[in-house]
Amino acid sequence: MPETRLDLDRIRAARRVIDPMFLDTPLFRCEALGRALGCAVSIKLETANPVRSFKARGTELVASGLSDQGRTAAVCASAGNLGWALGWSGRRRGLDVTVVASRRAPAAKLDRIRALGVALEVVDGDFEMARQRAVDIAQRRGIRLVEDSLDIETCEGAATIGLELAQRASSFDAVLIALGGGAMATGVGYALKALAPGVEVICVQPQGAPAMTRSWRRRQVVTTDSADTIADGVAGRYPIPAVLDDLLKVADDAVLVQEASIVTGMRMLLEHAGLVVEPSAALGVAAVLEDPDRFAGRNLVTIICGSNVNLDDYHRWVRPSAVHGR
Template identity: 30%
Template sequence: MAGLRVRPSESTGAAMEGVPSAADLASAREFLAREVPPTPAVSLPHLSSALGREIWMKLECLSPIRSFKHRGALCSVRALKASGASGVLTVSTGNHGQGVAYAGGRLGVPVTVVAPRPSEPRKLAALRALGAQVELRGENLSEAEEAAAQLAAARELVYLEDGEDPWLMAGASTVLLELTEQAAGLDTVLVQVGGGNLVAASLLAARAAGSPVRIVGVQSTAAPGATLSWQQGSIRPAESRTIAGGIATEKPGRLSLEVMKALLGSMVLVDDADLWRSVGTLLQTTGLAVEPSGAAGLAALERFGAEIEGERVGVLLTGGWIGEAALAQVAARLAATSVRRESV
C-alpha cells in the first residue's frame, strides 16, 4: 500500500562493514570532477508555488548517458582496471549497464552486459552503441543475475553487481554532494530506491559532509523489495511489476541494505499511476522528458507532501529514458486535461 513508512535507524553507521569511507567519497568526488562536469540543479518557482515549498531539481537526466549511473561506474571500472581486470560483466535492464558501458569505453575496459530477454530494445541499442557486448538471458532480473554469475566465471570476467560494490556507491554519492553545494540549506532530499545504491550513497554523503539534510527513500508499490527488506532488517525479495525500469528490482543489494538499516529513517511507497502523473507534471513545468523512475521523488511530494517534512526540498531526476510512445501518451493526457479545464 502506498504511503510513508518510518523505521528508527539502528546506529550511526560506525559498525557498517565494506561501505566506502569518507576518504573514498572524497576520492570519488575528486576523480569525477576531472572526468565529467556537474549536472545542473534548478529551483522551479511554479512547481514550488504549487507544492507550497521551495523545490530544487537535480537534473541527472542531462548527464552524458541521461542518468546518474555513469558516476559510480567510472569509479568502479577505474578501480577494477587498476587491479588488473581484463573485462567487466554486469546485469542491467538499462541505465546501470549504460553507465558501466560508458565507463568501459572511457577507460579502455571491455564490458559485457547481461539483460533479461524482455528488456526495452532501445535501451539495448544504447548499450551496444556505447560499446558493450549484450547477452540476453532469463525472463527477469533474478534469472539474468544467475546466468551472469555463471558467464563471468566461465569467461574470467569481474562480475560488477549494483548495490554490492563500494566504488559504485562512492561515485553515486557525488549526486548529493553536488546538490547540497548547489542548493545550500536543503531540509530534505527525496531519493529513488531500486537496489538501494543511490539512497545508501546519499546517506553516506550526508554523514561524511556533516549535513543535517534528511534523506527520504521513494519506491514503487509494484516493486517494494527494498522497502520490505529495510522494514524487516534482512533481505526479503518481492516480485517486481513496476513500469519504472530504473527501480524495477526484486531486492536491495546487501551493502546498500546495511547502510539503509543503519542510517535511513523514512521511505515512501508510491503507485505506478503516481509516477506517470509526475512524468506529466515535469513535462508540463520543465519541458523535460523524464522516465517514470526519474519522477519518483516528485510523485512522493505530489501525493504525500503533507507527510514529508521540509521547507526546502531536493528532488533527483535520475533518468531521462522514456519511449516515444509513452511520452506521446503523457502529452495526450495533458492536452485532454487542458481541454477539459478550458471548457469548464
C-alpha cells in the same frame, strides 16, 4: 558519522577519478513545479551527460580500478542504465564489457548499449534472471562481475552527488531519492548524514516493486515473487543484505508510491521543468503528490536520476488520459 561500508575520504577522492562531465551537475529551484506541489522544489539534474543518468559516477570508479589492476574485461546485469554507463566508461579505458539484460528492458536502453559496440546478451525473464546469467559468464570467463549497489564503487560514485548537495544544504531540509538496489540512496544518504545531518533523507519506491522498502521497514531482507512497475530502473526483487544494512543507517524514511502518481510526476516534470524523464526519476515528485500535507511549505530536493525512456511509452504514459481514466 554513520558506520557503513562507505568512506568519506574515498568519496572525496572519487571526484579525482570520475570524468568531470559527470560532476557538479545542476541544482536549481524550479518555482513552477514548487507552486504546483505546494512546497519549494529544487532539482538535482543527473541526466545532462553522455549516458543520461547518474550511473557513470559509479562506473567511472569501477572501470578506473579495473584498468589500474591490469584487468581487461567485465560483465554486469542491467535494466539499461548501468550497462550503458559501464560500456561508456569501459570503452574509454579499452575494457571488454559484456552487458546482460532482460528482454523486458526498454528497447531504447538496449539500443544505446548496442550502439556503444559492447557485447549485449538479452535473456528471457526479469532482471534477476539477467543477474544470474551475468554471474555465470563471470565465473566461466574469470572476469569481474560488476554488481550495482553491492560493489562499493557504485555507492561511493553516487555519494559524490551527496557531496555536492551538502555544499548547498542550507537551502533545503529534505532530499527525495529513488530507491531500487540502493546505490544512490545509500551513497547520497551517507554523504548527507556525514556532512549535513539535519537534512531528511527520504527514499521512494513504487508499490509494484517494494522489496527494499519493505526490507527497510522490517529491518531484515524481504524478497518479492515479482515486480510490476513502469519504473524498470528500480524493479529489483532481492535486496542485498549489506546494502540494506547501510540503508538502515542513513535513510530517515522509505515510502511507496502508486503508478498513477509516477505518471503524473513525469507529466509535471515535463510541463513545469521542461524535462523528459524515465519513471524512476519521477518518484520524488510522486511522493509529494501522495502526501502533500507532509511536504507543504518545505524546501525539498528531488534527484532526477535518469532520462532513458522509450518515446512511444513516454507519450502513452504522459498524455492526459493516461491518469485516472481522463
